[in-house]
Amino acid sequence: MRHPKILTSLLTAALGAGLTLSLGAAPATAVASPAPYAGYAGSSAEAKANQAFFDAVMKSVAKKRAAAPGAAAVTVVYSAANAPSFRTQISRSAQIWNGSVVNVRLVEGSNPDFTYYEGNDSRGSYASTDGHGNGYIFLDYRQNQQYNSTRVTAHETGHVLGLPDHYSGPCSELMSGGGPGTSCQNAYPNAQERSRVDQLWRYGLASAFKTP
Numbered sequence: 001m002r003h004p005k006i007l008t009s010l011l012t013a014a015l016g017a018g019l020t021l022s023l024g025a026a027p028a029t030a031v032a033s034p035a036p037y038a039g040y041a042g043s044s045a046e047a048k049a050n051q052a053f054f055d056a057v058m059k060s061v062a063k064k065r066a067a068a069p070g071a072a073a074v075t076v077v078y079s080a081a082n083a084p085s086f087r088t089q090i091s092r093s094a095q096i097w098n099g100s101v102v103n104v105r106l107v108e109g110s111n112p113d114f115t116y117y118e119g120n121d122s123r124g125s126y127a128s129t130d131g132h133g134n135g136y137i138f139l140d141y142r143q144n145q146q147y148n149s150t151r152v153t154a155h156e157t158g159h160v161l162g163l164p165d166h167y168s169g170p171c172s173e174l175m176s177g178g179g180p181g182t183s184c185q186n187a188y189p190n191a192q193e194r195s196r197v198d199q200l201w202r203y204g205l206a207s208a209f210k211t212p
Contacts, residue, residue: 046126050159053114053127056135057160060113073102074201076160077109083116086139086153090116093154096187097161100194103201104161114160124178125152127159147178151187162200163193 061076080090094106114135124143129135137156144152155177167179174189189197 049126049128050164052129053135054159054162056129056133057114058162059133060135064113074104076104076106076114077112078106078160079110079112079115080108081115083118083139085118085141086116086144086149089139089144089150089153090157092150093157093187096150096154097157097189097197100189101161101197101201103198106157106160125156127156143178146182148185148187151184154187154189158189158193158197161197163189163196 057076061074065074078090078094080087083090091108094108097104097106114137116137116139118139118141120142121138121140123140125138125140127135127137137153137160139153139156151174155174158175163175165177166173166175167177169176169179171180171184171186172190174186174193176184
């Protein structure tokens with residue numbers, strides 16, 4: 001639910017594989033948030049940042065998965081150590097997604113594929129990288145006070161799983177983000193979003209393994 005927020009395409013055909021990286025680098029110093037968030041237009045730069053984040057997570061997961069390909073579901077490991085104020089929301093978001101899809105599981109642990117951070121940023125909450133293949137989700141204090149915090153966190157986690165923003169959607173659509181306004185309390189993906197994530201992690205990750 002970044003302001004302006006990242007707009008991105010769905011998973012591309014070629015994901016790449018086997019990139020040796022250790023995700024979890026800290027984001028750049030954030031800027032204090034001076035005003036309420038309004039308007040969700042997005043930009044091509046933000047779309048690229050979000051895609052870079054997703055690709056970094058997928059490459060990290062694919063590298064681990066290649067070493068143990070037999071598991072029924074793909075495991076994506078996250079760290080919430082640098083977002084202690086949002087530990088409850090992060091845990092709840094993982095539970096929501098784990099209860100909604102079958103082909104991917106979110107778990108907290110060491111050697112994470114991505115990391116959550118917290119702070120103040122005039123852009124709001126977002127998913128990005130540090131430019132060196134390290135992915136993170138940044139959770140903005142002020143935005144999480146204005147919007148349902150679990151929805152914000154679940155929405156950003158949706159980007160981890162490959163979903164783009166769709167601000168014109170209804171409140172029932174998780175990836176509509178802040179589009180429906182601050183009154184929207186829904187923190188669950190709808191049937192289409194759940195189906196898309198399962199499709200991506202069943203077929204998309206399999207394509208990544210075939211990439212030399």
